[in-house]
Amino acid sequence: MQISNANLAYTLFRLANLMEISGEPGAKVQAYRTAAQQILEYPEKLANLTLTGRALTTIKGVGESIASQLQAMLTDGHMPRYEELKAEVPEGLIELLSIRGLGAAKVRTLHTALGIAGIDDLREALEAGRLREAKGFTPRTEDRIRRSLYEFSAHRGRTLRALVEPTAMALVELLEALPGVTRAVPAGSYRRGLETVGTLDMVVASDSREEVHRALVAWDFFFGWSDGQPDTMAFLTDSDLHVAVHLVPPGAFGTELHRRTGSAEYLAALTEGLDVLEEPLAESEEQYCAALAIPCLPPELRSGVESLNEVRISGMPELIVVGDIRGDLHMHTTHTDGRNTVEEMARFCRERGLEYLAITDHTRNVRVAGGLFPEEIPGYLEAIELANQRVPGITILKGLEVDILADGSMDMPDEIMAQLDVVIGAIHSHFDQDSEAVTRRVLTAMEHPLVQFIAHPSGRLVGSRSPLLLDFDRLYSAAERTGTMFELNANPERLDLHDQHCRRARQLNIPVVINTDAHAVQQLDNLGKGISQARRGMLAATDVLNTRPLPAMLELLQRKRNQQ
C-alpha cells in the first residue's frame, strides 16, 4: 500500500504541533506547516515521485531536512522525528492548542504551573477558578478560554464535514464498483449535512459481505479495523476518520438508510404513536416511508423535530439546490489575501455556469490580509473593470468586504463605497465585546445606507471560535426596517448564518445571500456546503438573493440606496 499525500501532510502538521509545544522556534514550525500544505495540494503522489527517481526537494517548501523525514515515512511507514516527539509530549497538550487564547507558550505554562495535560484538566481548573493562579492568566483570559472551550466541546472528536466529503465520495465509488453491491450511500450526520461528522456511516446494499470486506482492507485509505471487531465493519482511515459500514440485503436498503440517517430524536418523533412492531423492509426510503405512511423529509431536515412539525402543518418544502445559485457575491483576489487574480476567479465562475460574481476584497483594518487603503481603490476598480472586458459571458461586479470597526463605523469612506455595486459589512476584530456593544456595532452598520449585507454574521468558527454575543432579534428588526440582508457564508469552517437564523430570516422574508468567500478558485466549489446549510435552514430558492437573475438581484441590492 502506498502512503497518501494526505497522510504525509497530516503527519507533518501533527509534527509541527508537537514541535511548537516543545518550544521549537516559530519559523521552523511554520516551515513544517508550509511544507505540509504544499504536499496536501501537490498534484502527484509523493510515493510516485520517489519511485521515478525525482527528489522530494523539488516540492516548494520541502528542503533537505523535511525531505528526509518524508523519505523515511515513505520507506518504512514511520516518521522518526514525529515518533520521537510524540513519545515526549503529553498527548492532551496538542488538543489544548486548538483552544483560542492558548498558544504553545501558554499551554506549557498551564502544564508546568498547574499540571494541566488536556482539555478535561483545563475544564476542571476553569470551573475551580484556578486558572488565574498561573502567570499570564487573568479573569479576562479565563472568560476567553471558557467561551472557546464551549465551542470546542460542541465538536470535540468530530471532523469538518467538508473534510469527510472526499472520503465519502471515494468510498461510494469504491463500493459501487463491486459487482455484488447495488448501492452505497453515506448516512448519519454526514447525510443530514451537519457542520461536523463523528462517524461516517455508510449504508451498503449487498449480499456479499466477503467482497465488501476484502475491498475495504485493500482500499488505499484503509488504516485498520476499530475495536478489533471486523464484524461491525467499523474501521479507521489513514487520516483518523471513523467509518462504519452497514451492510444490508438490497431489499432492506431503504429501511436501513432511513434508520441510519437519523437523527435518533427525529426518528423517535416520527414514529411516535405509530404501531411499528415490525419495520417494513423496503428497497428505497420512499417505499419505506410510504409503507408506514410517514413523511419522507429531505435528510437535512432530520436533525431535530422542528421541521417535522412545520412540514406536518404547512407541507413539504421545496428546498434550494446548488443549481439555483446564479452568482457568488463574496470572494478575494491577489489584491488582498486571495491566491488568484480577478480574471482567474471570473473564468472559473463562468466555467461553473454562474451569470455574475462580485470581487470583494478586504479593507485596511484586516492587516494580515493586506486590506486595501482608500487610495488603492481606484486601481482596484480599474483592474476589475479590465477583467470584466477580458472575460465575456459573465458580469463581474465591483465590491468590497468592508470591516465594521469596533464602534460600528465602516472602514472605508462613503464616497468610495458609493462607487461600488456590492458593499459587504463584516467583523474581523474585537470579537470579545459584550452583547450590547457588539449588537449595537452591527446595528450601526446595518443602518448605514450603503451597507447591503453582513458577511458571516455570527463570526463563529466551527469548533474553535464561539459566535459573537449578538441579539439576533434586534438584527432581524433592523433587517426588516433597512433592507440590509445577511450572508450565509459557505466556507466549511464558518457556515454562518446558522440554520436556525436561516429559518427566522425566511419567516420574516429577509433574503439570505449565499456566498463562498473564496480565497482561491478551488474554494468557489464550496457553494454546495452553503447549500447544505441553507437546506437545514429550510431555505427555498426564492428565499435567497443570488438565485435571481442579475437585474432583479441588483434591484434588491440597491433597494436601500433608493430609499434614501
Add this chain to the structure above:
DNA sequence: AGGCTTCTGCCTAATAACGGGACCGTTAT
C-alpha cells in the same frame, strides 16, 4: 527549516491588544 541571494546571512503575512512589569513576549486576525 527553507528560500533566496548577499552563496553567508537574512527574512519569514503586519499589527494591535493584552499581561506583566514599564518594554517585551504571546496570541490573534
